Amino acid sequence: MNSTRRNFIKKSAALAGTILATSALEPFTAIIFAAGEPDDPTKPWYGIGIDIEKCIGCGMCAKACKLENNVSQEPFYFRSWVEQYTIKNDGTIHVESPNGGIDGFKQTVPEEEIYKTFFVPKMCNHCAKSPCTQVCPVGATFESPEGIALVDEKYCMGCSYCIQACPYGCRYLHPEKKTADKCTLCYHRITKGLEPACMEICPTHARIYGDLNDSEGELYKFLKEHNCQVLKPHLNTGSKLSYNGLSSEVR
Amino acid sequence: MPVQLKTLIPLFAVFIILFLVARHFLIPDSFGKYGHYRADAIDEIAALPINYAGKAVCVDCHDVEGEKLASDMHATLNCELCHGPNAKHADDYEIKEFLIKDGSREFCGRCHSLNPARKIEVISQIDIKEHHPEKEKCIDCHNPHAVTELTE
């Protein structure tokens, strides 16, 4: 056999052997969505579930959120809000969120033009691979050990980079504190065994939260029994907010 | 060594040392404990005040209303949904500024007014203008704690 052919076979064999060996080291797993666990296994790994079929657009979640967390009542700062999507017969999409839905909704599109309409509550998705905490230049916003995205208002310098980076519009600059502000999943409540205010108050139990790794928990079952979607999955944010009944028009 | 570097290198060394000293004093103590953030912030956030007490706390004192509510269609509702955030009232009975007692059409209509985006299987809806216009408020007929009990 001439030397070039021998070399070729030797090299190919080496390559094939390496591939085979390394493939045995770790089987290929496609982690597409919000896989994840807390670094500390004794801690929960919080996620959220929202059932669009159950939301009646009363807006009390958005109202309770502001009252619980002392958020400015002005219509420009929301930790959580509700949108009404109306798809008209001509195919156009009409969305509204008057004062974030806090005062409830009035029907604005005439009934005969409506093809379908529904409410979509929005809040921080507490992403597992959150782009907002990634871009903070000083370490003032972070994912807590339980997977909740929080802001350290004593350290934040108010550069607004995190607000730009959130694809879901969940953050704002606090008008008085001049630091970034956002939903904390009512961290001060859940650490005392209470529910987040929005979930406590919802009359139809459309919003739930829980430990994604607790197989006895409500959220775990919710995700199993429903076909859920996250918002903007193509951005790979690892969003831990799963919606049941999310229609394809919703952004 | 060129004469310039004999001055510049010590000068830069001084800057760097000053910088390192500043770091020691300016970086908060708990920074870096769990990750690239000030770990104390977590406890500070956990200690924020609570404004919604939750149903269990209300029913502790208001057991009569609690029992009534449990018997009818509004059984799964939280008291503070209609009555406002009252954790402060739960701590001090005298604090009543956050208490809401409303039973007007606008108020009940927040959930019950007709809206095509609401599923009728999820919530009963009526036209809040047309429904018994001779009565002023919903609670003139409907007891909110026992809605099917109508007063006539």
Add this chain to the structure above:
Amino acid sequence: MEHLYDILKHVDGYIYPNEIALQWGILIVLYPYITGLVAGAFILASLERVFKVKVLRPTYHLALLTALAFLLVAGLPLISHLGHPTRAYEILMTPHFSSAMAIFGFVYLWYLMAVLLLEIWFDYRRDIVIWSQQSTGIKRILYKILTLGVTDISPKALEWDEKLGYIITVIGVPSAFLLHGYVGFIFGSIKANPWWSTVMMPVIFLLSAMVSGIALVMFMYMVISRIRKVKIDMPALDEIGKFLFLVLILDFTLESLDQVHRIYEAEESFEILHLLVTGKLTYTLLIFQGLMGTVIPLLILGFFRISLPKEKIRKPLYFLASSLVLFGVFFMRWNVVIGGQLFSKSFLGFTSFKLGMVGLEGFWMALFWMILPFLILSFLLWLLPPWKKQLE
């Protein structure tokens, strides 16, 4: 808060409720503009030093001092924009390295101190030592301090000045790229915003920075020569014009490629961005940045490549071209920063932006930040006049 109610009336379509107020205003438009001028001016200076383009020598020191004057001001609009300017030091103490913005503190410090100041010092040291002996009063004190105690101006020492200065310049070129490239990356890496999120962003920022820096040196050289009533070195000016033309072509090509690619792929965000460009950004993008800032200068400078008219005609045309380029690049920054925040991430609507006149984020403040570098430059030219340097 008043102005937010005003904006609420002008919301077009649907925006997420938090999107109503633009987070980054004119101060954030200014920062990349100013650092772009710095990077561009520095690279033009480096062309002479490192790439031995001798004909640019008359503009070498002016370019360096211009870069310094603008660099000293660059961080100020940024810090004044912060919600808590007094916490700005945190970026040096606990930089979060997954954030492109965290690099700001160190790159800025590095470039300023290690590169620009040192290069100027090595270049001027001999003159500073001589001037410290010849002058009186406050100038004498300033020069004495600036010598840093290194008063040896023997031929050996001067040789080292030259060598070390050369090394610094070589390090300085990639440093200048980094100083401005990271700004492009700050925008380009935000996947949430499709107007910003493109691989081309750091490259486009860098090229437009070079364009603006070169145009600034051309502009400054003409203005200062006029003030000093000295003759302009036309070969130098023509050479600058040539470089400006080349880099402008490159910049225009890549920016157009980015847009063509966007139009062709027509991803989900395309419709709203199309509305953005043909609606809210019609004047600032198509006319100010495109026509006035790019096409017209390209026509002027391109014409010179084919046939060089008389000096009497070239001079005002160079002045016009450089002014238009400076104008256009400012609006490029405007279109990126402001444009990226005008449309909603729901892709269903627009908010609106009105530049206030007063206040920390107002027009007058922005104007002040732009004028300040020229004041600093006058001081630098008084302290370190390039034309009074010892002849080589």
